[in-house]
Amino acid sequence: RIERLEEEKKTISDDIKDVFAEAKGTGFDTKAMRSIIRLRKKDQAERQEEESILDLYKAALGMV
Template sequence: MAETGAVAPTIRTHVAHSMAGERLRYLVERIERLQKELSGLRTRNPALADAYAAERRSVQEDLRNAWSEAKTTGFDAEALREIIRLRSISSAQRMGLERTVSIYKQALGMP
């Protein structure tokens, strides 16, 4: 009986982490998609800017709602922004950046 009690919390913890990971992925991908959509609306023909104003406002509202949902769910907005920024660069660039930051941190005596 003691084994069952010890295993159950581990399974619940794994399921909770899995669900949080899925929720995190959903929110990050949703925010990235909305940001890309908004960026596309901004680069269209300036002569048609008024025609796209309502669509732009709608996407901006969806983006605000996504960020609000992330915060309400308990995710840190600053960390999410950093993750989204890191996902936008190639893995080679990311690795180079991480190496450089590590060198700078060492030079400054930061852990």
Template sequence: MSLSNLSSKDENNVVIENLKRYIERIEKLESEKEEINQYIRKIYNEANSNGFNAKVMRQIVKLRKMSNDDREEHEMLLMTYKRALGILVEIDD
């Protein structure tokens, strides 16, 4: 049955029920997302207790999500800004 065949009250109830379902689906996913974030924090803590720098690891994860072109652009801009501010460390071979 299409919405056009329903009374305005029934149509309103259908709309409200649809909205509630969307909200409930989002809330469920938000809850699952929080659980996943807790697991990720535990992994960073474990890596940190084994001598790895969690802050740097987060940066690496962020960089690995980028396309090669975006990563190159990011690195070039970072070097340009560092050089402009006098904080670029040049490594001689």
């Protein structure tokens, strides 16, 4: 069963790579896409907290 699941995981991983390659081929920024996907996995409160911390650090470094 584990071997079958590992094979499914590899197949899914390959499919994801293909989707990103297609997106890149049509002009999308895959780094930005990955960031958006990571953000969408978090709940709103967690995203807001992370953004607040980043804003605080940017201000402290004079980036804002």
